[in-house]
Amino acid sequence: MPMSEIHEQLDHSLTSKDPVTPDFVLSHPVRYVKGVGARIAALLAKLDIHTVEDLLFSFPYRYEDRRNLHQIAELPEDGFVTVQGVVKNVDLTTTPRKRFRILQILIEDRSGWITAKWFNQAYLKKVFQAGQKVILSGKVKRGPFNHAIEMENPEYEILMEGDEETIHTNRIVPIYHTTAGLTQRRIRTILYHLLESHLSEVEECLPEEIITTYHLPERRDSVFNLHFPGTDVTVEVLNAGRSRYHKRMIFEEFLFLQMLLAMHRKGRSEAVRGISFQVNTSAEKDLIQNLSFPLTSAQKRVISEIKRDMGRPIQMSRLLQGDVGCGKTVVAAVTAGIAMENGYQVAVMAPTEILAEQLYFHFHGFFDMLGKKTALLSRLVRVKEKEKLRKKIRQGEIDVVVGTQALIQKEVAFQKLGLVIIDEQHRFGVIQRSTLMQKGRVPDLLVMTATPIPRSLSLTVYGDLDISVIDEMPSGRSPVKTEIIRGKERQKVYRHIDREIREGRQAFIVYPLIEETEKSDLAAAKEMSEHLAREIFPHRSVGLLHGRMRPDEKEKIMEAFKQKALQILVATTVVEVGIDVPNATVMLIEHAERFGLAQLHQLRGRVGRAGYPSTCYLAASGRMTEEASRRLSIMKKTSNGFEIAEEDLAIRGPGEFFGKRQSGMPDLRMGNIIRDIRILEAARKEAFSRVGQDPLLQNPENQRLISEIRRRYAEKSELIRVG
Numbered sequence: 001m002p003m004s005e006i007h008e009q010l011d012h013s014l015t016s017k018d019p020v021t022p023d024f025v026l027s028h029p030v031r032y033v034k035g036v037g038a039r040i041a042a043l044l045a046k047l048d049i050h051t052v053e054d055l056l057f058s059f060p061y062r063y064e065d066r067r068n069l070h071q072i073a074e075l076p077e078d079g080f081v082t083v084q085g086v087v088k089n090v091d092l093t094t095t096p097r098k099r100f101r102i103l104q105i106l107i108e109d110r111s112g113w114i115t116a117k118w119f120n121q122a123y124l125k126k127v128f129q130a131g132q133k134v135i136l137s138g139k140v141k142r143g144p145f146n147h148a149i150e151m152e153n154p155e156y157e158i159l160m161e162g163d164e165e166t167i168h169t170n171r172i173v174p175i176y177h178t179t180a181g182l183t184q185r186r187i188r189t190i191l192y193h194l195l196e197s198h199l200s201e202v203e204e205c206l207p208e209e210i211i212t213t214y215h216l217p218e219r220r221d222s223v224f225n226l227h228f229p230g231t232d233v234t235v236e237v238l239n240a241g242r243s244r245y246h247k248r249m250i251f252e253e254f255l256f257l258q259m260l261l262a263m264h265r266k267g268r269s270e271a272v273r274g275i276s277f278q279v280n281t282s283a284e285k286d287l288i289q290n291l292s293f294p295l296t297s298a299q300k301r302v303i304s305e306i307k308r309d310m311g312r313p314i315q316m317s318r319l320l321q322g323d324v325g326c327g328k329t330v331v332a333a334v335t336a337g338i339a340m341e342n343g344y345q346v347a348v349m350a351p352t353e354i355l356a357e358q359l360y361f362h363f364h365g366f367f368d369m370l371g372k373k374t375a376l377l378s379r380l381v382r383v384k385e386k387e388k389l390r391k392k393i394r395q396g397e398i399d400v401v402v403g404t405q406a407l408i409q410k411e412v413a414f415q416k417l418g419l420v421i422i423d424e425q426h427r428f429g430v431i432q433r434s435t436l437m438q439k440g441r442v443p444d445l446l447v448m449t450a451t452p453i454p455r456s457l458s459l460t461v462y463g464d465l466d467i468s469v470i471d472e473m474p475s476g477r478s479p480v481k482t483e484i485i486r487g488k489e490r491q492k493v494y495r496h497i498d499r500e501i502r503e504g505r506q507a508f509i510v511y512p513l514i515e516e517t518e519k520s521d522l523a524a525a526k527e528m529s530e531h532l533a534r535e536i537f538p539h540r541s542v543g544l545l546h547g548r549m550r551p552d553e554k555e556k557i558m559e560a561f562k563q564k565a566l567q568i569l570v571a572t573t574v575v576e577v578g579i580d581v582p583n584a585t586v587m588l589i590e591h592a593e594r595f596g597l598a599q600l601h602q603l604r605g606r607v608g609r610a611g612y613p614s615t616c617y618l619a620a621s622g623r624m625t626e627e628a629s630r631r632l633s634i635m636k637k638t639s640n641g642f643e644i645a646e647e648d649l650a651i652r653g654p655g656e657f658f659g660k661r662q663s664g665m666p667d668l669r670m671g672n673i674i675r676d677i678r679i680l681e682a683a684r685k686e687a688f689s690r691v692g693q694d695p696l697l698q699n700p701e702n703q704r705l706i707s708e709i710r711r712r713y714a715e716k717s718e719l720i721r722v723g
């Protein structure tokens, strides 16, 4: 029988008053639901609602208390309101020059009247008719004339004669995300009847013990109350997502996510036998002895955490985070030294040529001393030499290979890869990470990032990695003073730069290139550097560095700046990562309003690296958005990378924080990792302790959990493996 006929039969059987089909299950297509035909199903699909379960768990995004609506005459002068009245007049006008078509209606209740208008939605003329009872929700504001108040683009709902009072009025009413052609009333009615008939199929998925420990309401109760709240909650609590029913569903969501992470981690540590390194090596001692400084206690702690992992026969997966300049490179070198001393090769991957070169330079210095061979695999290496180099790597003649993404090409093979180090990891995707890992048998992994990761994310996105944090700066660093400047103050900054240069210091001036291909931006940066060289600093040497230069040209400029042949480096964002010139003490960031917080923080980290008092000027030009000025004032307020990251996350939201594609951010329907961090932490603790005691969740008390995990993730098992 063709699918369409099956659907029709089912539609028929459901719309007729037949008893509920016994095999009605949550995973069925949403068309099985009463009141959902082909048209509605197509609309629901647009909302990403495909199954009965999707629909049941599509909770309202806000609620309206329609029990005591304001009388129109008593509306507050501004703010979000809901009013109910009768349509008196519908009027479609076009503004002169036909820029806008405005539909305006006038509604009235016993106390007065109010107008509402919509722009460029002429079809609404067919929707509204005089005499209808409507509900409008939106912001009110004083109109320009006669002091009447009006609403612009409010949400509307048309009430019908004989409406079921229990669903659409006289209660706290749910408001759903919807799409053109699907009214609130329709979606609400469908859900109401679906709950009436099929709520009983929603099964409890949490063990009794968890429910009592955390005082959670039952699942069915929660689902029902989230759609159609009773009198035990206020609309404010609901709209803040803080009702006990919200909390229950958020806890549940986090718990299953954390169970997955916990099982993943447990699986990795138990199923996969990793290399058990001999960790007390002379390499470590030699390296540390030859440093011109003592390690900070944070560096020491982190090294011992890494050694503990390396010594055990499990595969290390450790994320090392630490602010710019905290000294991660030495830690990486010690880690690499241990692996080499054990006869293994090490691969070190960095996101840009410049960074790779710099790491190579450092490692080369460290390891020559130990009699180990370090090589750089980069674009700079000529094709013929590259082939030779690859051969050496394959035959194990090279101990450490530093490179960019070039490392993951399939021509690159190792003889005995035992450790993978990845720097600045958020620039790489999970795939690149694991491609490199697969070049060894079960190599240990150390991921380093200078982007401080807020706790909320380290518990979710990176929830399966062990985390080490360097939370201490080497001594002798003075905090960088940050100033926001505008227009005329630039002269003052130039004078400051000149004074510093006279003292033997150096300065960065950074220009934004939002897109490296944006010609006008690049032209502006070039022009500015010429202007600075010719007019402002004719007696100083000024260099320009930008992303479109050839690698060897870049190299030359960088080297000149390092050697102090250049005193001022005008640069586009390429200095953002990696450049280490401790002698620089001033950082002037032009168009600072165009940079994100993470970038600003990275840039500022380029100065203040050697104990000289340093300054970062944030030059804001042009009009600033509210968000931009919030960013700049955060920069002025704090230099703590974690605080900045938390703020950044709060401003941009989790999805944007790392960039969508690479974020690996789990889809959360209910929970918000920032707002609900407490619940997240509780759920994580519970999940990890359960998986710790019962890794495969075989014990009777975990029965519900494991069957729910199977049900939820049956088709998404890659989620369990990705890491």
Ligand code: ADP
Pocket (backbone or CB within 6 Å): 293, 294, 295, 296, 299, 322, 323, 324, 325, 326, 327, 328, 329, 330, 450, 474, 475, 580, 582, 609
């Ligand atoms: P990042 O964590 O940003 O990669 P680096 O490893 O590049 O930081 O270190 C920044 C600078 O600090 C380097 O010049 C490095 O030699 C120096 N450094 C590292 N550890 C210490 C320490 N314990 N004491 C003093 N200076 C240190």
Ligand code: MG
Pocket (backbone or CB within 6 Å): 328, 329, 578
């Ligand atoms: Mg670094």
